[in-house]
Amino acid sequence: xxxxxxxxxxxxxxxxxxxxxxxxxxxxxxxxxxxxxxxxxxxxxxxxxxxxxxxxxxxxxxxxxxxxxxxxxxxxxxxxxxxxxxxxxxxxxxxxxxxxxxxxxxxxxxxxxxxxxxxxxxxxxxxxxxxxxxxxxxxxxxxxxxxxxxxxxxxxxxxxxxxxxxxxxxxxxxxxxxxxxxxxxxxxxxxxxxxxxxxxxxxxxxxxxxxxxxxxxxxxxxxxxxxxxxxxxxxxxxxxxxxxxxxxxxxxxxxxxxxxxxxxxxxxxxxxxxxxxxxxxxxxxxxxxxxxxxxxxxxxxxxxxxxxxxxxxxxxxxxxxxxxxxxxxxxxxxxxxxxxxxxxxxxxxxxxxxxxxxxxxxxxxxxxxxxxxxxxxxxxxxxxxxxxxxxxxxxxxxxxxxxxxxxxxxxxxxxxxxxxxxxxxxxxxxxxxxxxxxxxxxxxxxxxxxxxxxxxxxxxxxxxxxxxxxxxxxxxxx
Amino acid sequence: xxxxxxxxxxxxxxxxxxxxxxxxxxxxxxxxxxxxxxxxxxxxxxxxxxxxxxxxxxxxxxxxxxxxxxxxxxxxxxxxxxxxxxxxxxxxxxxxxxxxxxxxxxxxxxxxxxxxxxxxxxxxxxxxxxxxxxxxxxxxxxxxxxxxxxxxxxxxxxxxxxxxxxxxxxxxxxxxxxxxxxxxxxxxxxxxxxxxxxxxxxxxxxxxxxxxxxxxxxxxxxxxxxxxxxxxxxxxxxxxxxxxxxxxxxxxxxxxxxxxxxxxxxxxxxxxxxxxxxxxxxxxxxxxxxxxxxxxxxxxxxxxxxxxxxxxxxxxxxxxxxxxxxxxxxxxx
Numbered sequence: 001x002x003x004x005x006x007x008x009x010x011x012x013x014x015x016x017x018x019x020x021x022x023x024x025x026x027x028x029x030x031x032x033x034x035x036x037x038x039x040x041x042x043x044x045x046x047x048x049x050x051x052x053x054x055x056x057x058x059x060x061x062x063x064x065x066x067x068x069x070x071x072x073x074x075x076x077x078x079x080x081x082x083x084x085x086x087x088x089x090x091x092x093x094x095x096x097x098x099x100x101x102x103x104x105x106x107x108x109x110x111x112x113x114x115x116x117x118x119x120x121x122x123x124x125x126x127x128x129x130x131x132x133x134x135x136x137x138x139x140x141x142x143x144x145x146x147x148x149x150x151x152x153x154x155x156x157x158x159x160x161x162x163x164x165x166x167x168x169x170x171x172x173x174x175x176x177x178x179x180x181x182x183x184x185x186x187x188x189x190x191x192x193x194x195x196x197x198x199x200x201x202x203x204x205x206x207x208x209x210x211x212x213x214x215x216x217x218x219x220x221x222x223x224x225x226x227x228x229x230x231x232x233x234x235x236x237x238x239x240x241x242x243x244x245x246x247x248x249x250x251x252x253x254x255x256x257x258x259x260x261x262x263x264x265x266x267x268x269x270x271x272x273x274x275x276x277x278x279x280x281x282x283x284x285x286x287x288x289x290x291x292x293x294x295x296x297x298x299x300x301x302x303x304x305x306x307x308x309x310x311x312x313x314x315x316x317x318x319x320x321x322x323x324x325x326x327x328x329x330x331x332x333x334x335x336x337x338x339x340x341x342x343x344x345x346x347x348x349x350x351x352x353x354x355x356x357x358x359x360x361x362x363x364x365x366x367x368x369x370x371x372x373x374x375x376x377x378x379x380x381x382x383x384x385x386x387x388x389x390x391x392x393x394x395x396x397x398x399x400x401x402x403x404x405x406x407x408x409x410x411x412x413x414x415x416x417x418x419x420x421x422x423x424x425x426x427x428x429x430x431x432x433x434x435x436x437x438x439x440x441x442x443x444x445x446x447x448x449x450x451x452x453x454x455x456x457x458x459x460x461x462x463x464x465x466x467x468x469x470x471x472x473x474x475x476x477x478x
Numbered sequence: 479x480x481x482x483x484x485x486x487x488x489x490x491x492x493x494x495x496x497x498x499x500x501x502x503x504x505x506x507x508x509x510x511x512x513x514x515x516x517x518x519x520x521x522x523x524x525x526x527x528x529x530x531x532x533x534x535x536x537x538x539x540x541x542x543x544x545x546x547x548x549x550x551x552x553x554x555x556x557x558x559x560x561x562x563x564x565x566x567x568x569x570x571x572x573x574x575x576x577x578x579x580x581x582x583x584x585x586x587x588x589x590x591x592x593x594x595x596x597x598x599x600x601x602x603x604x605x606x607x608x609x610x611x612x613x614x615x616x617x618x619x620x621x622x623x624x625x626x627x628x629x630x631x632x633x634x635x636x637x638x639x640x641x642x643x644x645x646x647x648x649x650x651x652x653x654x655x656x657x658x659x660x661x662x663x664x665x666x667x668x669x670x671x672x673x674x675x676x677x678x679x680x681x682x683x684x685x686x687x688x689x690x691x692x693x694x695x696x697x698x699x700x701x702x703x704x705x706x707x708x709x710x711x712x713x714x715x716x717x718x719x720x721x722x723x724x725x726x727x728x729x730x731x732x733x734x735x736x737x738x739x740x741x742x743x744x745x746x747x748x749x750x751x752x753x754x755x756x757x758x759x760x761x762x763x764x765x766x767x768x769x770x771x772x773x774x775x776x777x778x779x780x781x782x783x784x785x786x787x788x789x790x791x792x793x794x795x796x797x798x799x800x801x802x803x804x805x806x807x808x809x810x811x
Contacts, residue, residue, distance in 0.1 A: 228579045237583040247583050252484050264480035265639065265795045266741055 003036045005416075010425035013158045014413040016081050027084040027474045030196045034189065035079065040421040043188075047078050047418065050184050074177055075467035078188055081415045081428060081449040082472045085199075088445065091154070091162065091432070094341030096441040097332055099150050099434045102169055102319045104335035106146035110136050110315060120334050121327045125349075128402065129324065130372055131317030133280060135287055139304055142215045143438030146313040149208070149275075151175075151447075154342065154430045156413035163345045163410065165429065167328070169320040170312060171277050174448040174468075175204060175433050176235035179242070181470040199445035199473040204433070205242035211437035212243075212273050215309035219272030222246045222262065224253070226278050226294045236277050250278070255298030258307040273309035274299075280314050322371035322405045323349055348406045350397050359406040360397065363390045366406040368397070376461030383409055384458075412458055415469065417451055427452045429460050430471065446471035485584055486643045486737070487796040488577040493647030495574035496593070499567045500624035501655040502557055503617040505531060508689040510554075510613045512681075528553040534662035537563070554613060555605050567620060571597050586634040589627065596623035642737035646730055646791070653726035654784050657777040659686055660713050660723075664774045683709045690721040710773065711765040723780065724760040730787070731757050738795070745794035752787045756780065 009021060017028040024032040035043075054073045083091075108115050109126050110133075116123045126132055151172030153165045182201050186193055212221040225236035227249050240247035246262065253271070254261050261268035276283060282292040287300035302308045318324060326347040329340040348355040348366070359366060363382050370378040380393045397404050414425035432447030449469040450460035460466040509531045529548035532541045535557070544562075546552045560566045564573075575597040582590050599619060608616045628648075635641050663682060683704045687693040692712065700708050716722045731753045738746040759780070768776050 228576065233579070241583045246482055248482060249484065249580075252482050263483045263797050265483055265486045265738075266480045269480055 004038070004040055004423045005032065005036055008416060008423050008425070010414040013411050014156055014160050015425060016083075016156075016413050016415040016428065018416075025082075025084070028082045031080065031082055031192065031472075034192045034195065035423075040418070040423070043078055043418060044421050046188050047076070050076060050078075050188070054180075075453060076177075076181055076184055077417050077426075077451055077453075077467050077469045078185065079416050079418055079423065080185055080470040080472050081430075082196075082474060083430075083446060085474045088199075088473045090341060092443045092445075095152055095432055095434050095443050097336060097338060097341055098152060098164065098167070098328065099147065099436050099441045101328065101332040101335050102150065102167060103144070103146050103436060105331050106169075106313070106316060106319050107140065107144045108335075109318060110139060115331065115334055118334065120330050121324070125323050125327070126318060129318050129321045131315075131321050133315030133318070135300065136304075136313070136315040141313040142306075142309050145215065145436055145438050147316045147319060148211055148215070148311045148313070148436055150434045150436070151431045152434065154432065155345070155410050156430075158411040158413075160413075162342055164328070164342050165345055165410070166322065166325060167320040168431075169316040170279065172431070172433065173232040173235055173277075174431055174450075175444070176238040177468050178433070178444065178446065178448050178471070179204060179238070181468060185470040196472065197475040199475065201444055201446060204444050205239065207435055207442050208239070208275075209243040209245065211435050211442075212275050212309075212311050214437045215311065216272040219259075219270040220245060221273045221275060222248045222253075222271050224248055224250070224274050224276040224278055224296075226250075226282070230277070232277065239275075245275075250294045250296045253296045253299070255296060255302050255307075258302050258305050260296065260299055260302050260308040271308060273311060275311040280317065283310075283314070322347075322369055323351065323402070325405070345407045345410060350401045350404045350406060355406075356397065356401055360394055363394060363406075365408065367409050368393055368404055368406045371403055371405055376459050376464045379459065381409065381458055409458070412452075412460075415449070415451065417453070417467075417469075419453070424455070426455075427458055427460065428469070445473040481639045481643075483795060483797045485581045485640065487792070488581045489584070489640050489644040490647035490650075490791070490796070492574055492577040492581070492593070493644040493649075494651040495570045495577065496596075496624055496627050497648045497651040497655070498565055499570040499574065499596075499620055501652070501659075502535070502565070502567050502570070503620035503624075504689045504691075505534065505659065506554065506557055506613060507617040508685045510550075510617075512685050530662055531557075534658050535565070536658065537565070554608070558608055558613075558616065559605055568600050571600050581640075584640050586630065586636075588630040588634040592623065592627040592630045596620070596627065599623065639737055642733045646733040646737055649726050649730035649733060650784060650788055652721065653723055653730060654781060656690065656713060656721060656723045656726060657780050657784075659689055660710065661774060661777045662686065679706065680704045686713070692719055692721060695719055707765050707769065710769065714768065715760060715763060715765060724757075727753075727756050727760055734787075734791070741795070748794045749787070749790045752783070752790045756783045756787065759783070 005022070008018070010018070017024055017032060019025050051073055054076070105115065115121050116126060147169040149172060151168040151174065153168065154162050155165045156162050178201055209221060221243070222245055223236055223240040223243070225233060225247055227233070230236070237247055246252075248262055252262050253274075254263065254268070256268070259270045260274065262271055278294055281289045283295045284297060284300040285292045285295050286297045288295070299308065299310075300314070303310050303314065326344065326349060329344055332338055332340045348359050350356040350359050359368070364385075366382045368380040368382070380389060382390065385393070412427035412429060415428045416423045417426035418424075419426075428449050428451045430447050430449050433444040435442045435444075449471045450466045451469055452458060452460045452465070453467045454465055457465070509527050512527055526548055528550055529538075532538055532548070532553060537556075540563075541556060546556060556563050557566055559568045561569060563569060571593075575593050578585060578590055578593040585593075600616075631641070631644060635644075663686065680703070683706065684693060687696050687704070687709065690713065696704070696709065696712050700712070702708060712719060712722065714723045717724050717728065719725060731750070734749055734753050738749060
């Protein structure tokens with residue numbers, strides 16, 4: 001291999017683009033060859049320009065630390081991650097299956113509770129979850145669809161097996177970067193797209209809009225944002241613009257006579273469905289947290305009585321709770337009578353005494369995660385932690401066994417990544433997005449590949465120094 | 479697609495904030511360069527240039543409430559970078575950017591980038607930098623940024639309802655500022671007949687014309703020179719000069735007419751009635767009658783009417799200062 005690739009070496013794990021050193025995987029060959037024709041300096045230059053454009057356009061997210069929110073761009077790596085079309089069709093089936101099962105589960109645990117009666121999932125796992133929402137017990141949303149937009153995080157281990165690392169069934173973010181990254185990479189490699197046949201991602205906004213509208217066609221759909229200080233505000237504006245709908249804040253809406261109305265310069269206009277990017281607790285100060293300034297008083301009542309559809313439904317958090325996650329394969333078997341196509345990462349619930357003992361004895365080899373947090377916050381990676389951290393983690397687990405799960409460290413696959421003009425291996429994960437509004441789920445081809453830009457790092461979250469890549473799914477068997 | 483009231487309001491204020499930053503920069507620049515010109519320290523009641531500038535901007539009471547003095551350093555700091563002053567240049571631009579962010583899905587990319595650039599450029603500025611580079615460069619960059627913004631707004635945005643709201647906000651602010659600029663003569667020099675026509679008087683009117691980029695246009699059309707009556711007529715009543723009070727108010731009325739076209743007549747009429755009252759006042763006024771009745775009193779009345787237009791717009795279209803339930807019934811019936 002020439003140029004860029006001469007020094008590319010990822011060690012003993014699994015690389016997404018190369019089978020063995022110097023030999024690209026068949027579906028990545030065209031890309032690897034095209035890249036080897038380019039000069040690293042020229043690519044770096046294009047990358048800098050793309051990032052400057054992102055800053056001036058305000059394509060940013062906000063990082064929260066103890067002091068204050070700082071606006072940053074989400075670093076974009078120009079080397080795409082490619083997924084073979086045949087592998088993807090299996091992944092797609094697995095994702096549809098999983099999302100269907102999660103939706104069945106949500107409908108069930110808030111209504112008939114068959115899965116609990118059958119003893120498949122212990123009652124306390126469900127009912128003790130802080131994400132189990134009492135307010136929607138006995139409620140059925142339109143088309144029995146709960147998690148309309150899910151982001152299912154996948155990781156690949158050293159032997160090439162893909163696992164589901166976690167489910168995100170509340171308000172998963174990141175899809176705007178998928179769409180933006182595609183625009184950036186088509187600008188950078190215009191000719192490559194004619195050589196490699198890549199599944200397009202541009203249908204997302206249309207499919208999303210259709211799904212949201214289907215749930216209640218009586219009035220326009222809107223996107224509800226917490227406002228400009230939210231870390232994903234850029235995404236909210238982007239999606240509203242792409243869907244062609246209004247981006248509203250809580251104060252733009254009012255509830256009257258069971259309908260949600262938006263305040264416009266031409267009067268109050270009834271809204272059909274609300275794609276809300278506000279958590280359940282902040283959605284309605286009357287029904288949930290009184291101190292919420294972001295929500296819409298009375299929207300929950302309007303929702304329960306069918307006056308408005310909410311996307312995602314209220315209460316979906318119980319489906320992506322990290323204590324519920326270990327049961328998803330059984331859930332799939334219970335509701336669909338099928339085996340899970342994409343396996344879970346083996347998970348120890350520290351709430352169970354035996355598992356807890358094992359975890360405490362093997363902290364050094366495990367990854368410990370808080371059950372009720374996201375964004376990579378609070379994750380402790382045993383093999384990379386010092387004694388002090390492990391001791392504190394053990395203390396926390398003993399004090400609050402319900403609050404954690406542990407998993408073996410997955411040696412995340414690598415993908416060539418451009419750092420300072422050199423192509424180097426960096427670890428990646430994948431967040432595909434699935435849309436469901438009754439009927440068959442729709443999967444966005446590919447999804448968001450996040451990359452840990454620091455050498456040796458396993459944490460890909462944007463809040464922890466991660467970046468992203470465009471993800472190409474090559475056309476499958478067809 | 480109907481425009482959200484909040485979006486209309488943010489666009490209105492976006493226009494106002496950018497214009498406010500620009501006008502503050504213009505006034506500062508003129509005051510700064512006027513330091514070496516003759517003054518009237520001897521005249522009873524006259525204020526120094528900096529104190530007069532604070533008074534012009536309507537900030538006199540707030541400003542002297544603190545420890546500040548009427549020194550150049552204090553005033554420049556207060557008007558450029560001070561975070562305590564919500565209408566300092568830096569505060570105005572952060573508010574402009576905040577408004578722009580909250581409606582960025584409605585702005586053209588060029589418009590958003592223009593606001594964002596101005597913000598990034600000034601939020602990094604600090605008083606030492608302004609001192610070192612000279613105030614002129616700072617003020618000039620604000621003016622240039624505002625022109626770029628205006629160009630992007632006119633040249634790249636859809637001229638739809640939102641655009642008209644932005645223009646309305648800009649024109650309200652510009653009109654208000656013209657009244658303040660003309661009125662600043664009153665603060666500089668309490669009118670006494672002896673001073674009219676003096677060199678100091680002529681210098682001051684010249685400076686005012688410069689602050690609205692009107693000096694060149696004025697001298698080209700007024701061979702008689704810089705005389706009080708002619709300048710007042712030019713700045714207040716001349717329909718052809720784009721920064722005259724009358725031109726601003728006419729542009730404001732036009733923007734409001736377009737922005738409210740097709741709206742509930744009750745809401746629309748409230749706004750247009752208030753705005754048209756102002757146009758009529760200016761259209762059928764002569765400079766003689768205006769000066770006879772007292773320039774300061776006249777400008778005061780115009781400022782009150784402008785504030786009234788803003789209130790009516792807020793109540794009828796932005797859902798602020800209004801009883802919400804009453805609004806909803808109005809719209810439903």
